[in-house]
Amino acid sequence: MNKYMLRLLTLSSVFVLTSFPAAQPFLTNNIGIVSAQENIDFESLRHSLVEETPMLQSQMDQISDDQLQVSYKKVQTEVPTGGDIATLYHYLLNDYPQVFKDQIEGLKNKLIELGGLDAEVVEKIDPSQLLFIDHLVQKDRGEEDLTALIERLKEEGLLVNDDQLDLENIKQNLLESTPIDKDQISQIADEDLIELANEVNQNGGDPATVFNRLLVKYPELFKNQVQMIIEGLKNQGNVQTSALEQLDPEILLWENYHILQEKGQVDYDALADKLINKGHVLPIKNNETRAQMIRQELLQSTPIIEEQLQEFSDDILILLAEKVNKEGGDPSTVFNHLVQTYPDVFAHEVQRLEKIMIEQYGLDADKLKALADNVILWENYRIKNRNEGQESFSVLADQLVKEYHIPQESLKDIVVDKKETTVADINNQVKSALPQTGESQSVLPVLMASILGLFGIRFIKE
Structure with a gap:
């Protein structure tokens, strides 16, 4: 009443x-x-x-x-x-x-x-x-x-009419019993909420079913919420982070919601334990295992090579990865930090690429060397990925000129085709040089003179 x-x-x-x-x-x-x-x-x-x-x-x-x-x-x-x-x-x-x-x-x-x-x-x-x-x-x-x-x-x-009453009930039920919040629900069209709820009710569903359907239909609405949970778990440091990005958002949102209901506050330690216990993610047992995961991710997704990676201890990699995770970075950020902090480890590869660009493709040395080391490493890496692992220095040169405005000088040295000259080639050249008198000419003296001349020129050059 x-x-x-x-x-x-x-x-x-x-x-x-x-x-x-x-x-x-x-x-x-x-x-x-x-x-x-x-x-x-x-x-x-x-x-x-x-x-x-x-x-x-x-x-x-x-x-x-x-x-x-x-x-x-x-x-x-x-x-x-x-x-x-x-x-x-x-x-x-x-x-x-x-x-x-x-x-x-x-x-x-x-x-x-x-x-x-x-x-x-x-x-x-x-x-x-x-x-x-x-x-x-x-x-x-x-x-x-x-x-x-x-x-x-x-x-x-x-x-209120029936639709308005139904809508308010739907919103209230969702807010009281699912992970959705007021900001998210305010961005969903009223018509969609009513239609979806009616459809779910006809099939014997409940507010949880409506939420799961909304998560599929409006993934962008929940993207920040999911990412915040992932970052919290990464910083917590007890789960293998590579698996979190692949985990179904529905699992993350619901498990985190249940923790909130139980404890009244965010608790990523408890969430990590629950995800591990249910087999959704694997635990990181020790620093050696964590370091192996970091190394594997760097090799798979950055320009670093095995020889360079061996220069870094497990502790360095773990500390840097944790720092980057807290700042919202990824393996590429770890690689950039390594290049900046330990340039000597990457100097040989950087110098190799710079030398080819300067000597063979005429790129301005001062401008090229003024670029950060990670730039030329990343550009060469991306080109290799697009070219089935093969380097393409002409493409690299074009990219550096186009994207980073590195001046390119005209080439002074022309690359000559060093095809081996045979006796038959010389014989044919001499024949074509003889006057056409109709008489049979002896080619041997001329041929011998030509051969001696070639050897003489080569000796002088050497």
């Missing part, structure tokens, strides 16, 4: 009618009922109904003593506490609706025509509640006040 109804009951309780035993228990036999009926003071009862309830005198005049007695009897037999004057009014309204019809319809029309309320919404308001609230408003204001009536109806939640 709403609060205004309760208030009315309190107000009407000041009226005590000796023949209307409000606080008496059930009358357990017909003799008792008859006895109670015979003691009814109809005049006092009518007066109280007009004074303490919305009952109008014109309505009271339409109800006979016999009819009043019938409703009175129902209150005595159906209401465990015996009821009071407000209860009797409610029974009279239900027993003789035609008496109250004009009053109810008149008030509803005012709400629709003057108050601008939706007719469908107004029709769903219980007549007894509507009349009692209007009665209280008039009692407070001393006159009819439609605006105040509408405000009180809103406060009581009586001015």
